[in-house]
Amino acid sequence: MSSDGNEEKFRKSQEFLSRVTSFIKGKIALAYSYQSEDTVALDMLLKCGLKEFEVFTLDTKKLFPELAEYHQVIEKFFGISVGRRFPDAEEERKLEESLGEFGMRESLAARRRCCRIRKVNTLARALNGKSAYVTGVRASQSVTRAGIPPLEYDDQFDLIKINPLFDWSEDDVSAYIAKHGLPQNPLYAKGFRSIGCAPCTRPVKEGEDLRAGRWWWESPDQRECGCMIKYKEGDAQNAATIKLG
Numbered sequence: 001m002s003s004d005g006n007e008e009k010f011r012k013s014q015e016f017l018s019r020v021t022s023f024i025k026g027k028i029a030l031a032y033s034y035q036s037e038d039t040v041a042l043d044m045l046l047k048c049g050l051k052e053f054e055v056f057t058l059d060t061k062k063l064f065p066e067l068a069e070y071h072q073v074i075e076k077f078f079g080i081s082v083g084r085r086f087p088d089a090e091e092e093r094k095l096e097e098s099l100g101e102f103g104m105r106e107s108l109a110a111r112r113r114c115c116r117i118r119k120v121n122t123l124a125r126a127l128n129g130k131s132a133y134v135t136g137v138r139a140s141q142s143v144t145r146a147g148i149p150p151l152e153y154d155d156q157f158d159l160i161k162i163n164p165l166f167d168w169s170e171d172d173v174s175a176y177i178a179k180h181g182l183p184q185n186p187l188y189a190k191g192f193r194s195i196g197c198a199p200c201t202r203p204v205k206e207g208e209d210l211r212a213g214r215w216w217w218e219s220p221d222q223r224e225c226g227c228m229i230k231y232k233e234g235d236a237q238n239a240a241t242i243k244l245g
Ligand code: SF4
Pocket: 060, 062, 104, 111, 112, 114, 115, 116, 118, 119, 196, 197, 198, 199, 200, 225
């Protein structure tokens, strides 16, 4: 896309986010995942000039060590505090006892149990009392995200979900980051194109899909933690029976 095309998209997305957030009563949140999409969404949210909002990250206790320093880079660059939200300590202890370091790779059920305790339940607690949350989700990221709308009601967390980058490409994200000189997660320079927990994320090879490095042992239509996309009806039963190699 030409830079004019990028500019037009950036302007429209910013206008959309500013307009929508101006109508929302109550607190707006952004769950920051250390990915470029969220860095863009955060930059745009700050430009909305809201008086009340909260930015936090889900510290699953399985994050890459590089993110500890990058967390500080982000806070310093934007001049904000990014809260860390942790899984329930007792649930996490039992999970670690039963799955160990890599047990989440043994079955879809195990992996989803880990994601539920470390991510989904933590996100639910963090979003409690909020009216809306902003995401950096893009429809072209994966088959699981195709067709996401710019604005939706999230019945899993009972609040409004705003996806200002819903129609952006990976190149749009890179162009925005470059234009505004935003920080980039150091893992991108090591070949990662989508970043999650350390045991479940690997760099992708030339020609591979953007999210091929996330839960790479599963099929593409299963690669979601359950925060952004709720599992479909019947998945819980399927998860209990499917064994993946
Ligand atoms: S991404 Fe992996 S380590 Fe992180 S919560 Fe999900 S299964 Fe657990």
